[in-house]
Amino acid sequence: MAMTQIIFYSFAAILLFSATMVVSARNPVRAALFLVLAFIASAGLWLQLQAEFLGLVLVLVYVGAVMTLFLFVVMMLNINASEQQQRFVFYLPLVALIVALVVMLMFKVIGPTSFPTSEFFAPGMRASDYSNVEAIGAVLYTDYLYPFEIAGVILLAAIVAAISLSFRGRRRDKTEQVAEQVRVKKADRLRIIK
Amino acid sequence: MEQTLQMMSLGLVLAPLLASVVAGFAGDWIGRRGAHSVTIFCVAISFCLSIYFVNHFVLAAAAPINFTVYHWLVIQSLQLNVGFLLDALSSMMAVVVCFVSLLVHIYSIGYMHDDPAYQRFFSYISLFTFMMLMLVFANNFMQLFFGWEGVGLVSYLLIGFYYQRDSATLGSFKAFMVNRIGDFGFLLGIAAVLASFSSLDYAAVFAKAASLQQQTVTIWYGHEWSLMTVICLLLFIGAMGKSAQVPLHVWLPESMEGPTPISALIHAATMVTAGIYMVSRLSPLYELSNTALNVIMIIGATGALFLGLLGIVQNDVKRVVAYSTLSQLGYMVCGLGASAYAVSMFHLITHACFKALLFLGAGSVIIAMHHDQDIRHMGGLRRYMPVTYWTVLIGSLALAGLPPFSGFFSKDLLIVAVSASGLPATGYATACLTLGVFVTALYTFRAFFLTFHTTPRMDETTRSHLHESPAVVWLPLVILAIPSALLGIVMVSPVLFASQTLFVNTIHVAAHHSAMAELATEYHGAFKLMLHAFVTVPFWLALAGILVAWLCYEKYPASPAWLIKRFNWVYRLLLAKYGFDQFNQTFVVGSTRTLGRFLYQVTDVSLIDGFVNGVAAVTGLVSSVVRRIQTGFIYHYTLAMLLGLAGFLIWLLWG
Amino acid sequence: MVSLANYLMLSAVLFGISVAGIVINRRNIVIILMCIELLLLAVNTNFVAFASFWDDIQGQIFVLFVLTVAAAEAAIGLAILVVIFRQHHSIAIDELSQLKG
Numbered sequence: 001m002a003m004t005q006i007i008f009y010s011f012a013a014i015l016l017f018s019a020t021m022v023v024s025a026r027n028p029v030r031a032a033l034f035l036v037l038a039f040i041a042s043a044g045l046w047l048q049l050q051a052e053f054l055g056l057v058l059v060l061v062y063v064g065a066v067m068t069l070f071l072f073v074v075m076m077l078n079i080n081a082s083e084q085q086q087r088f089v090f091y092l093p094l095v096a097l098i099v100a101l102v103v104m105l106m107f108k109v110i111g112p113t114s115f116p117t118s119e120f121f122a123p124g125m126r127a128s129d130y131s132n133v134e135a136i137g138a139v140l141y142t143d144y145l146y147p148f149e150i151a152g153v154i155l156l157a158a159i160v161a162a163i164s165l166s167f168r169g170r171r172r173d174k175t176e177q178v179a180e181q182v183r184v185k186k187a188d189r190l191r192i193i194k
Numbered sequence: 195m196e197q198t199l200q201m202m203s204l205g206l207v208l209a210p211l212l213a214s215v216v217a218g219f220a221g222d223w224i225g226r227r228g229a230h231s232v233t234i235f236c237v238a239i240s241f242c243l244s245i246y247f248v249n250h251f252v253l254a255a256a257a258p259i260n261f262t263v264y265h266w267l268v269i270q271s272l273q274l275n276v277g278f279l280l281d282a283l284s285s286m287m288a289v290v291v292c293f294v295s296l297l298v299h300i301y302s303i304g305y306m307h308d309d310p311a312y313q314r315f316f317s318y319i320s321l322f323t324f325m326m327l328m329l330v331f332a333n334n335f336m337q338l339f340f341g342w343e344g345v346g347l348v349s350y351l352l353i354g355f356y357y358q359r360d361s362a363t364l365g366s367f368k369a370f371m372v373n374r375i376g377d378f379g380f381l382l383g384i385a386a387v388l389a390s391f392s393s394l395d396y397a398a399v400f401a402k403a404a405s406l407q408q409q410t411v412t413i414w415y416g417h418e419w420s421l422m423t424v425i426c427l428l429l430f431i432g433a434m435g436k437s438a439q440v441p442l443h444v445w446l447p448e449s450m451e452g453p454t455p456i457s458a459l460i461h462a463a464t465m466v467t468a469g470i471y472m473v474s475r476l477s478p479l480y481e482l483s484n485t486a487l488n489v490i491m492i493i494g495a496t497g498a499l500f501l502g503l504l505g506i507v508q509n510d511v512k513r514v515v516a517y518s519t520l521s522q523l524g525y526m527v528c529g530l531g532a533s534a535y536a537v538s539m540f541h542l543i544t545h546a547c548f549k550a551l552l553f554l555g556a557g558s559v560i561i562a563m564h565h566d567q568d569i570r571h572m573g574g575l576r577r578y579m580p581v582t583y584w585t586v587l588i589g590s591l592a593l594a595g596l597p598p599f600s601g602f603f604s605k606d607l608l609i610v611a612v613s614a615s616g617l618p619a620t621g622y623a624t625a626c627l628t629l630g631v632f633v634t635a636l637y638t639f640r641a642f643f644l645t646f647h648t649t650p651r652m653d654e655t656t657r658s659h660l661h662e663s664p665a666v667v668w669l670p671l672v673i674l675a676i677p678s679a680l681l682g683i684v685m686v687s688p689v690l691f692a693s694q695t696l697f698v699n700t701i702h703v704a705a706h707h708s709a710m711a712e713l714a715t716e717y718h719g720a721f722k723l724m725l726h727a728f729v730t731v732p733f734w735l736a737l738a739g740i741l742v743a744w745l746c747y748e749k750y751p752a753s754p755a756w757l758i759k760r761f762n763w764v765y766r767l768l769l770a771k772y773g774f775d776q777f778n779q780t781f782v783v784g785s786t787r788t789l790g791r792f793l794y795q796v797t798d799v800s801l802i803d804g805f806v807n808g809v810a811a812v813t814g815l816v817s818s819v820v821r822r823i824q825t826g827f828i829y830h831y832t833l834a835m836l837l838g839l840a841g842f843l844i845w846l847l848w849g
Numbered sequence: 850m851v852s853l854a855n856y857l858m859l860s861a862v863l864f865g866i867s868v869a870g871i872v873i874n875r876r877n878i879v880i881i882l883m884c885i886e887l888l889l890l891a892v893n894t895n896f897v898a899f900a901s902f903w904d905d906i907q908g909q910i911f912v913l914f915v916l917t918v919a920a921a922e923a924a925i926g927l928a929i930l931v932v933i934f935r936q937h938h939s940i941a942i943d944e945l946s947q948l949k950g
């Protein structure tokens with residue numbers, strides 16, 4: 001077995017194992033950590049596919065930022081592991097069956113018969129001075145400048161949305177907060193003195 | 195000249211309508227005096243114009259004028275117009291209508307004096323006058339039908355005038371319903387005319403009538419009928435409804451629920467004679483069908499005798515006169531069957547006078563008796579109401595048919611004409627009519643004696659208040675008594691037997707129906723006719739009737755009770771009016787109700803409502819099941835998406 | 850030789866696992882968000898594989914954008930999660946059935 005195949009299968013195994021653990025872990029922190037592992041394994045696969053920039057971005061941005069964010073939220077919410085196990089087990093066979101069906105169907109489309117090795121051969125190794133970053137950059141800032149800027153705007157929108165959704169500080173305007181008004185209890189407003 | 199006549203005819207017909215509208219809508223504003231003044235004024239205008247018309251078309255024998263006032267509807271080649279046909283027949287009828295209407299208007303000032311709905315009454319009787327004149331002057335079937343329905347409508351409104359009373363509303367319903375049945379046949383007849391002649395104008399129809407004499411039409415099971423017979427019989431069904439012939443006569447007694455003036459106007463003189471007028475007007479058609487004439491004669495004769503018999507046992511003074519009207523209408527219709535249209539029209543005219551007189555006289559008595567109408571509570575009114583007494587006596591003698599009063603001429607000539615007819619039913623008809631004379635005299639004078647002679651039977655308070663009615667009430671009585679007495683002597687020759695009879699160019703008698711012609715050959719003048727009466731049967735029968743009435747009610751007052759006991763089954767049969775009402779109630783009304791109930795419960799409630807509600811219920815049921823899918827849980831939605839994806843992929847790969 | 854089909858099948862299986870994760874998850878919403886991240890990862894792997902085997906850089910460009918959007922979406926999803934937690938004081942999925950018919 002060639003080295004490439006060993007690398008591929010090992011990383012693939014780690015990826016699938018950690019994905020399964022994400023789905024079935026009881027503790028959400030554990031699930032998050034397994035997700036991190038899945039990303040790392042996936043980054044390895046991408047490196048094998050000679051997409052170095054993306055592999056690194058995956059680790060740095062996704063793992064470093066997004067998963068950290070996940071962990072922040074998980075820990076902030078202080079979630080107890082909930083006890084819905086029996087329902088979990090009950091639905092599992094049915095869902096597994098359906099998922100297996102769907103995956104089999106997908107295999108039919110993208111399996112070896114549709115994409116045989118004879119027609120789709122792996123590209124050769126690139127030259128040593130091949131810079132994936134340069135290749136991406138050459139296209140990104142010229143042909144895809146507009147989508148790039150839009151992606152920036154999307155991120156801005158995400159920031160604004162996230163903040164405005166969860167902001168709980170002092171409001172500058174005097175609009176009525178109906179949700180708060182409804183939640184008022186007698187103890188908040190009345191203090192019996194005598 | 196013709197232009198002037200057209201304008202005058204328009205004025206004649208429209209003046210009562212104008213009065214009716216003014217009195218109806220502005221009644222509260224112009225008050226009682228305004229209402230009766232405007233209506234009497236307009237009807238007086240119509241009356242004067244109709245006198246002028248009679249002078250022009252009858253006495254001066256001018257040619258008829260047929261003109262169109264207004265093109266109402268044009269459907270391809272069919273033109274429906276509003277048009278007037280001015281000739282001797284319509285002029286005579288118009289005079290009768292306007293004369294009686296005018297007198298009734300004047301009479302109503304006194305009779306309706308205490309009624310709160312005074313203006314409404316005058317509006318209605320003017321409206322009636324308008325409708326009747328439209329009917330009389332019509333020159334096509336559509337306008338005839340308009341007038342026909344219009345008088346039926348106003349009759350309904352007037353019978354139910356005291357609408358707070360249940361009996362009045364029921365009576366008006368009955369009148370309208372039975373009329374409607376007749377109108378159904380009438381409408382079928384008009385449709386048959388339209389289908390056969392492609393036109394509804396009298397002129398076109400009469401011109402083409404002779405050519406269609408042999409034509410037949412198949413109605414059921416391949417059985418062929420003569421077209422003319424079918425048309426004439428269908429049109430006659432309308433006359434049966436409107437002119438109260440057997441079996442559609444049941445509405446007339448109940449119509450006495452209305453105020454007495456309208457009983458005089460509508461149910462004695464004018465509306466019920468519309469059928470007679472219609473058959474006379476359509477004489478060119480009826481002459482072509484012997485079968486129809488035979489049927490007409492039989493129905494008329496049956497009504498004349500048997501409905502007259504019912505008058506003997508009635509205790510309400512208005513009902514006696516109502517049954518008398520039914521009987522006399524039978525006489526007129528029988529005369530029509532004998533092709534003696536002119537004699538029937540003459541009897542119509544004389545009957546209008548003396549019957550209106552009798553009704554108005556009865557009204558005068560009712561006013562005096564404080565609206566108690568039972569003749570068993572009357573008696574001896576002769577002393578208290580002399581004018582009413584003498585005028586009603588003249589009317590009763592005219593009705594009984596004694597010379598020299600007008601009723602004698604018309605009724606006697608009618609009986610002779612019927613006996614001279616060549617139709618198969620002549621024998622039966624003559625027998626009925628002759629016996630009817632006895633019956634007529636009997637019930638008339640029974641009521642007369644019980645009311646005006648015999649011992650007073652009313653209570654003391656009423657008796658002390660008895661007095662003659664005011665002038666507005668007895669003046670019309672006197673005015674009507676004059677033609678009742680003299681019209682016969684004066685008019686019989688000019689109307690019937692002049693060399694150019696008054697109804698020439700209007701009434702058409704076929705050569706083989708020779709009754710009138712035979713009559714003419716035997717007629718030698720009015721005076722000779724009166725002398726001849728002494729040797730005819732009807733005269734002695736009439737005297738016998740008066741004698742029997744006098745014996746039973748004046749001389750031997752206990753005899754009616756004995757007769758009732760002796761012939762109890764006859765008495766009960768007459769009281770039950772031969773069971774017509776029970777028959778109608780059980781079969782006609784009962785079957786209609788059952789059908790209605792069936793249609794309501796089965797088709798409407800179960801089928802249609804069930805279907806519509808069922809659709810809604812099914813939708814509700816289905817949706818209450820389907821909405822369980824919407825659980826609100828994300829994982830169910832995701833599963834659904836997954837299943838959809840799987841299905842899509844399967845379809846994509848193998849579909 | 851690792852062929853294209855291998856990578857594609859791998860990403861298909863990863864996709865299936867994450868969809869199953871969404872459907873069978875009864876515990877809390879965070880797991881759903883994580884499974885969505887896994888979905889996007891599977892798709893990205895697909896893109897990168899094609900970009901490599903077809904020697905076309907556009908696949909990688911697309912991955913870049915998908916990454917961007919995924920990050921944004923994760924952020925907003927977590928913000929919403931926080932808001933829900935503040936309302937219900939729990940993030941169990943079974944309590945979020947207010948849209949039921």
